[in-house]
Amino acid sequence: MFRTKKVWFFLMPGLSLLLLFYVIPFIGGIRYSLQDGSYANLFVGLENYQKLWSNPMFLLGLRNTMELSLICAPLLWILSFLFASGLARVYPRGVFARSSVLLPYLAPSSAIILIWQLVFDFGGPLNRIILAMGGSQVQWLSSSAMRLPIIIMFLWRNLGLCTIIFLSAIRAVPVSLYESAELDGIRPLRRNISITLPMILPSAYLVFILSWINTFRIFREVYFLSGSYPDQAVYTLQHYMNNVYAKLNYQMVTSAAYSFAAIVLVIFGVLFFLQQRASNEINE
Amino acid sequence: MKKQSRHFGSRFLLLLLAVLMMLPIAVTLVYSFFSPEEIRTYMATRNSYTPGSLMEIRLVPEQVSLMQYYRLLITDQTILRFFINSALYAIAIIAGQLLILPMLSYGLSCFRFRGRDLIAFGIVLLMVLPFQVTMVPNVLTLRALNLLNTPWAVILPMLVLPFSAFLLRQYMLNIPRELLEAGQIDSAGVFRCFLQIVLPMSKPVIGTMIALSFAECWNLVEQPLTYLTLRTDLHPLSVVFSQLTENVTGIEFAGASLFILPALFVYLIYQDDIMEGIQVTDIK
Numbered sequence: 013m014f015r016t017k018k019v020w021f022f023l024m025p026g027l028s029l030l031l032l033f034y035v036i037p038f039i040g041g042i043r044y045s046l047q048d049g050s051y052a053n054l055f056v057g058l059e060n061y062q063k064l065w066s067n068p069m070f071l072l073g074l075r076n077t078m079e080l081s082l083i084c085a086p087l088l089w090i091l092s093f094l095f096a097s098g099l100a101r102v103y104p105r106g107v108f109a110r111s112s113v114l115l116p117y118l119a120p121s122s123a124i125i126l127i128w129q130l131v132f133d134f135g136g137p138l139n140r141i142i143l144a145m146g147g148s149q150v151q152w153l154s155s156s157a158m159r160l161p162i163i164i165m166f167l168w169r170n171l172g173l174c175t176i177i178f179l180s181a182i183r184a185v186p187v188s189l190y191e192s193a194e195l196d197g198i199r200p201l202r203r204n205i206s207i208t209l210p211m212i213l214p215s216a217y218l219v220f221i222l223s224w225i226n227t228f229r230i231f232r233e234v235y236f237l238s239g240s241y242p243d244q245a246v247y248t249l250q251h252y253m254n255n256v257y258a259k260l261n262y263q264m265v266t267s268a269a270y271s272f273a274a275i276v277l278v279i280f281g282v283l284f285f286l287q288q289r290a291s292n293e294i295n296e
Numbered sequence: 297m298k299k300q301s302r303h304f305g306s307r308f309l310l311l312l313l314a315v316l317m318m319l320p321i322a323v324t325l326v327y328s329f330f331s332p333e334e335i336r337t338y339m340a341t342r343n344s345y346t347p348g349s350l351m352e353i354r355l356v357p358e359q360v361s362l363m364q365y366y367r368l369l370i371t372d373q374t375i376l377r378f379f380i381n382s383a384l385y386a387i388a389i390i391a392g393q394l395l396i397l398p399m400l401s402y403g404l405s406c407f408r409f410r411g412r413d414l415i416a417f418g419i420v421l422l423m424v425l426p427f428q429v430t431m432v433p434n435v436l437t438l439r440a441l442n443l444l445n446t447p448w449a450v451i452l453p454m455l456v457l458p459f460s461a462f463l464l465r466q467y468m469l470n471i472p473r474e475l476l477e478a479g480q481i482d483s484a485g486v487f488r489c490f491l492q493i494v495l496p497m498s499k500p501v502i503g504t505m506i507a508l509s510f511a512e513c514w515n516l517v518e519q520p521l522t523y524l525t526l527r528t529d530l531h532p533l534s535v536v537f538s539q540l541t542e543n544v545t546g547i548e549f550a551g552a553s554l555f556i557l558p559a560l561f562v563y564l565i566y567q568d569d570i571m572e573g574i575q576v577t578d579i580k
Contacts, residue, residue, distance in 0.1 A: 018486050019407040026400030029456045034422055037433035098310050102303045111567065112314040118511045118559035119321055122537040123552035127320040133342045135351040149347055168317065177574050214576045221424065228426035232517045236538040250518065253428050257522060269432040273425060280424045
C-alpha cells in the first residue's frame with residue numbers, strides 16, 4: 013500500500029470525468045425537477061413529482077420495468093448458477109459450452125433480432141412446436157404475449173456472462189471441501205447449495221446485481237421489435253423517458269430519473285445489507 | 297468409467313443448451329449464404345396469421361450464394377458506412393478506457409488515502425444506476441458543453457464505464473501486497489510500480505475489460521437514440537441496422553453476419569482472459 017499524494021495523478025482523469033458527467037450534474041439536475049419549466053422557471057416544489065406519479069404512462073412503464081426485472085433477474089441468476097455448476101462438474105475445461113454461452117453477450121441486439129422475428133413468427137418454429145404438442149398458435153410479437161419472447165431474448169443474451177462469473181468463482185473453491193461431501197454421500201444439488209454457494213458469495217451477489225441491472229436494458233429488444241410505442245405489456249420506463257425527452261419535457265425526464273434512482277438505490281441498499289449479513293454469518 | 301456414465305444426463309442437457317444458445321448466431325451465418333431472392337421469398341412468408349399455415353424451416357440454401365455479400369460490400373454500402381461508425385465508436389471508447397481506467401483502479405486499489413473507500417463505493421453505486429437515470433446528468437453536461445449531436449456525446453460518458461472500473465479494481469486488490477512492497481524497497485516509484493508490476497499482472501482483467509467494453513460499444517442503443525437525435529448519420533450500426541432491415545432487402549443476413557463477426561474475433565482473442573479476469577472478493 014502506498015501513501016503518497018501522487019495517487020491523485022492516477023485518479024485525476026477518471027475522477028474528473030466521473031464528476032463532470034455523473035456526480036455534479038446529478039446533483040445540479042435536481043433543481044430541474046423542482047421548477048415548472050416556463051420562461052420564468054418558477055420553483056414549484058414537488059409538483060412535478062406529483063404530476064409524474066399520477067401519469068398513467070409513467071406508472072405503466074415503471075410497473076412493467078419492475079415486473080420484468082423481478083421475473084428476469086432471479087431466473088437468470090438461478091439458471092446461470094445451475095449451468096455453471098453443471099459445467100464445472102462435467103466439463104472442467106469445456107471450451108465449446110463456455111464459448112457458446114458467452115457469444116450471445118457479444119452479439120449486437122439489432123443483428124440477432126432478425127432470427128428472433130422468425131422464431132416467434134405466427135407460423136414460426138416456436139408455434140410449430142406448440143402445435144405439435146397440441147396447443148394453438150400464439151401471436152408472440154404483436155400482443156401482450158410479447159413478454160415471453162422478451163424474457164427468452166434476455167436470458168439468451170445474459171446467461172453467458174453470469175455463467176462465466178459463477179464458473180470462475182466455483183473453480184476457485186478448494187476441491188478438498190467437495191471430497192468430504194462426497195464421502196458423506198451428499199447429492200450434487202444440495203452440495204451446490206450448501207457448500208459452493210456460501211464459498212462464492214461475493215460472486216453470487218455480483219451476478220445477482222448484474223442480472224438485475226441488465227434487466228433495465230430490456231428496452232432494446234422491445235424497441236427493435238416494436239418501436240417507440242409497443243404493446244402495453246412491454247412498454248418500459250425507457251420508452252416513457254425517451255418519449256418525454258423527445259418532447260423536450262426536462263421536468264418530467266428529471267423527475268422520472270430521480271424517482272427511479274431512489275427506487276433502484278433503495279433496492280440495492282436492501283440487497284447490500286442482506287449480502288453483508290450473510291457474509292458475516294459465514295465468516296463466524 | 298462409472299463417473300462417465302453418471303454424468304451422461306447432465307452432459308446431454310448442457311450440450312443441448314450450448315447448441316441452442318449458438319443456434320441464432322449459426323443460423324444467421326447460414327442464411328447469409330442464401331441468395332437475396334431466396335431470402336426475400338422466405339421472409340415474405342412471415343406475418344401470415346392464418347392458423348395452420350406454418351413457415352418452412354430452412355437451413356440449407358437452394359444454391360450457396362455470395363450475392364448478399366457482394367451487394368453489401370460493393371453495390372449498396374449503406375450498412376458498411378454505419379458499420380464504420382460503430383467501429384470508430386468502439387475504437388475511441390476502448391482506447392480512452394485503456395488510458396483512464398487502469399490508472400483509476402490502480403489509485404483505488406494500491407494506495408491508501410482518505411476517501412478511497414467512498415470513491416470505490418460511489419463507483420459501485422454508479423454501476424447500479426441504469427441508463428434511465430444516468431442519461432439525465434449526462435445530457436445536462438453534454439448540453440452545457442454543446443456536445444449533444446456530436447460523436448463526443450456517445451464517447452465521453454462511456455470512458456468511465458463503472459463496471460469496467462469495478463472489475464479492474466477487484467482484480468488489482470488481489471495482487472499480492474508483497475510484490476508492491478518489494479517494488480518499494482527497490483525504490484521503484486509508484487509510476488514504475490504501475491508500469492512494471494501492476495499493469496503486466498493485470499493482463500487478464502484488462503483483456504476482460506476490452507471484451508466486455510467491446511460488447512457494450514458494439515451494442516450501443518440508448519445513448520445514440522438520446523444524445524444524437526438530430527444527427528442520425530452519426531448513429532452506429534447497432535441502432536440503424538433494424539431500420540435498414542425493416543423492409544426486407546435480401547441482404548440483411550449478410551449484414552448481420554458481418555456485424556457479428558468482430559464480436560467473434562474479440563471473443564476468440566480474449567476468451568482465456570475472461571475466464572481469469574473476473575475475480576470478485578468483496579463488493580464494497
